[in-house]
Amino acid sequence: MWIEHEGRTMYDRILVGIDGSEDAHAAAEHAVDLAATYGATLHCLYVVETRTAYDNAIVEPETVRENLRREGREALAGVEATAESAGVDSVTSIEEGVPAEAIAEYGRENGIDLVVVGARGKSAFKTILLGSTTEALVRSGLPVLVVSEGDPRPSANESHESGGP
Secondary structure, eight states, X not given: OOOEETTEESOSEEEEEEOSSHHHHHHHHHHHXXXXXXXXXXXXXXXXXXXXXXXXXXXXXXXXXXXXHHHHHHHHHHHHHXXXXXXXXXXEEEEEEOHXXXXXXXXXXXXXXXXXXXXXXXXXXXXXXXXXXXXXXXXXXXXXXXXXXXXXXXXHHHHHHTTOO
């Protein structure tokens, strides 16, 4: 079922937030499937967290930042490869900042129709300390799809046959 609004499908630009967690991996799979179903461009975003303070006597902040950027490049390359094999055009980006704020800003600046994120990030402890990126995104006013690692993901054919997206 294709829904068109003024010559556009419901989802022309889908953004997936990646952080290397299992839930983010599941979110990426959902986002690729949705992008393939709707012929949308998939935007993949990894945000290097800047709120966390590091003790300079132990690890240089720039070393930590570069390690996180490398992790981001690897995570984005995996999603990009998955998108390419599904025939989905993708755009990747690494930003720095507070993840929820950076994702919401990217979404607004790029006319994103749907943001897809994992229910939980890499660290439950970090979530407790820093607050929930997912919760903040849900409150951002952007349309957000929250995915957990165990969520079933119907294939595009199954979702069309069942009257889904």
